[in-house]
Amino acid sequence: MAHHLNSSVSELPGIGGKAVKDLKNMGIFSVYDLLFYVPFRYDDFSNIKPIAEVKVGETVTVIGSIVSIDSRQAKGRRMTIVDAVIEDETGSLPIIWFNQKYLTETLRPGMKLSFSGRIDFRFGKALMNPVFEPEGKRVHTGRIVPVYGLSGSLTMKRLRTAINSALSATNELVDWVPESIRRKADYTDLSQAIRNVHFPENQKDLTKAIERLKFDELFLHQLLFARSRQDRQKRRSHVIPIDEKVLKTFVAQLPFELTSAQRKTAWEIVQDLAKQNPMNRLLQGDVGSGKTVVAAMAANSVLSNGLAVVYLAPTEILAAQQRAVFNMFLSPHSVALFTRSQKRIGDEDVNKDELLQKLKNSDIRCVVGTHALLEEMVEIPNLAFVIVDEQHRFGVAQRHALLENGREISAHLLSMTATPIPRSLALTVCGDLDISVISQLPKGRKPIGTAIVSANHRAGMWQHVKDQIAKGQQVYVVCPLIDPSDKQGAKSVTDVSEQLKKGPLKEFKVGVLHGRLKSDEKQEAIQKFKDGKTDVLVSTTVVEVGVDVPNATVMVIFGAERFGLAQLHQLRGRVGRSDLVSYCYLLSDDASETALERLRTLEKTQNGFELAEKDLELRGAGNIFGNAQSGFPDFQFATPADVEIMKTAFDWTTKVLNEDPELEKYPLIREKIRSTFEAAHLE
Numbered sequence: 001m002a003h004h005l006n007s008s009v010s011e012l013p014g015i016g017g018k019a020v021k022d023l024k025n026m027g028i029f030s031v032y033d034l035l036f037y038v039p040f041r042y043d044d045f046s047n048i049k050p051i052a053e054v055k056v057g058e059t060v061t062v063i064g065s066i067v068s069i070d071s072r073q074a075k076g077r078r079m080t081i082v083d084a085v086i087e088d089e090t091g092s093l094p095i096i097w098f099n100q101k102y103l104t105e106t107l108r109p110g111m112k113l114s115f116s117g118r119i120d121f122r123f124g125k126a127l128m129n130p131v132f133e134p135e136g137k138r139v140h141t142g143r144i145v146p147v148y149g150l151s152g153s154l155t156m157k158r159l160r161t162a163i164n165s166a167l168s169a170t171n172e173l174v175d176w177v178p179e180s181i182r183r184k185a186d187y188t189d190l191s192q193a194i195r196n197v198h199f200p201e202n203q204k205d206l207t208k209a210i211e212r213l214k215f216d217e218l219f220l221h222q223l224l225f226a227r228s229r230q231d232r233q234k235r236r237s238h239v240i241p242i243d244e245k246v247l248k249t250f251v252a253q254l255p256f257e258l259t260s261a262q263r264k265t266a267w268e269i270v271q272d273l274a275k276q277n278p279m280n281r282l283l284q285g286d287v288g289s290g291k292t293v294v295a296a297m298a299a300n301s302v303l304s305n306g307l308a309v310v311y312l313a314p315t316e317i318l319a320a321q322q323r324a325v326f327n328m329f330l331s332p333h334s335v336a337l338f339t340r341s342q343k344r345i346g347d348e349d350v351n352k353d354e355l356l357q358k359l360k361n362s363d364i365r366c367v368v369g370t371h372a373l374l375e376e377m378v379e380i381p382n383l384a385f386v387i388v389d390e391q392h393r394f395g396v397a398q399r400h401a402l403l404e405n406g407r408e409i410s411a412h413l414l415s416m417t418a419t420p421i422p423r424s425l426a427l428t429v430c431g432d433l434d435i436s437v438i439s440q441l442p443k444g445r446k447p448i449g450t451a452i453v454s455a456n457h458r459a460g461m462w463q464h465v466k467d468q469i470a471k472g473q474q475v476y477v478v479c480p481l482i483d484p485s486d487k488q489g490a491k492s493v494t495d496v497s498e499q500l501k502k503g504p505l506k507e508f509k510v511g512v513l514h515g516r517l518k519s520d521e522k523q524e525a526i527q528k529f530k531d532g533k534t535d536v537l538v539s540t541t542v543v544e545v546g547v548d549v550p551n552a553t554v555m556v557i558f559g560a561e562r563f564g565l566a567q568l569h570q571l572r573g574r575v576g577r578s579d580l581v582s583y584c585y586l587l588s589d590d591a592s593e594t595a596l597e598r599l600r601t602l603e604k605t606q607n608g609f610e611l612a613e614k615d616l617e618l619r620g621a622g623n624i625f626g627n628a629q630s631g632f633p634d635f636q637f638a639t640p641a642d643v644e645i646m647k648t649a650f651d652w653t654t655k656v657l658n659e660d661p662e663l664e665k666y667p668l669i670r671e672k673i674r675s676t677f678e679a680a681h682l683e
Ligand code: ADP
Pocket: 256, 257, 258, 259, 262, 285, 286, 287, 288, 289, 290, 291, 292, 293, 418, 442, 443, 546, 548, 550, 577
């Protein structure tokens, strides 16, 4: 039966009430949705062999008739084993299935089927837990087979069958990428790409399909950037005239002298603020380069003009910290804190309604907060300036809601990041941004003494840590995990803090911090450390981003080999934030040469950009943007490694828009952009 893109999934074979619900939970309603639900990996069952030729360890497909099938209870274990034997003209082969007793009822001797799986030897040479289907069907066996994420009681076979059947609707897919581009760049058309991403005939077709779908994402992304750039030039913003007196007064009250890089970037920002079109600028600067004060200087200009400022932080810990810093720098303007669990004005906790009211009345014009600010639809009149710390954590649509929602005049946007973005990726990560770089650290910063500490030097290291604490300085200890677990012996916060309290650091006060603590417990742990009430903070990587305690001078990292260089550099950046000499100790359980070589780079360089380049070299592009540090958008296919396709997408975007800025000749592209924006706004 031929299916249609906008039909409900319920018309697909095997998709009844329960499966419909499961799919709905996965955000899949229509045949179209299902076609774009792509495999997360593939099993290559294309190796079809006569039984006599199969070898132990191989993944194969064999076609044979069932000779016998029976089940038994495994000795001592609560497990049912189904034993079968199949044969073809060349020989016979045992099959073993675990816990699938029902098979003795569905499979009968004499049935001829196609089986795919791995040949195992633990129970004698046998095909282990194979999937099977009637010979010649080629949905689950005998080919490269897609493997999908599942939900609820949905089974792989059921989902795969449904998607296979849904492929008949691919003919209705309209390819929004112009044929001229497809031809020149040699891209498969969209229907073909979708068919091949699910059920490719061979690796080459699969690779080509994925390449095409990557291009789709990157091309659309570039077009959206370009549109937003065009759009920005049409929008108006609050004009904040440069007032040298305000700037000078601000600088004069600082407890330190600005670096020339800070001056330069602050100047770029206040110049943008004085323009009639909204700013969209990225402030990039290595850890500890002093981005906060630059942002505060700009915020001060805005507040002095009677307008409002919002600062978005990625975590509650950071929001509270940055609010305190802002409150100090921006005095006498009052800066409020707004997170899910905390609302604060001055030194007082307040309730949500009170704070919302004060913001609405412009009694308070500067607020620092988390995502909660976006979710609550906080009303802030005359919002002129939005600062986003570690920009990537807020999606395009969310930013749009904050900057433009219902406003006649758009807010200026400043994003800040410590992630060094290699030039090759800058196009994709910050296509529509202007960039300012703080290229130097504040004066007096000493390089952070970094050392890999082998097992027999640990006692000496702890002695050194004790000496530092005795001098009144503080120490971070970072562990890969929260709780003890059997995961390859990785060190946990719980383990390590207990050990330290009993052993090396028993005369000192040890605090713990990790993501599973309640929000006020986290806050308390940070505050105690800031106030010097604890000497040592044992933590997960939650301290990775932005936490600023200048009196902390030692960073000890357990399981250092588990982290990327960029991440280790971020962690190390928690110390060396004053003119005190600081240290970073890397403890590794992996003495392999590759692990050590990577860690040695940290011993050798203090420069985030160099480290990012090195990571690129050692681990490939996909890895620099590990986890939360990622500035890379959420694509299904494209990764930061796809530099070539990125460039192609960029070139085509430029070409198309230069020739036809309003996309009059490309209604399908226009429609694609429109529907993407619409979908983003509905989210
Ligand atoms: P980051 O760029 O990593 O966000 P911060 O803004 O948190 O860095 O600044 C790091 C530390 O350096 C803070 O304690 C801050 O007060 C201090 N700092 C910033 N600028 C200077 C400067 N020009 N001279 C001395 N210290 C500075």
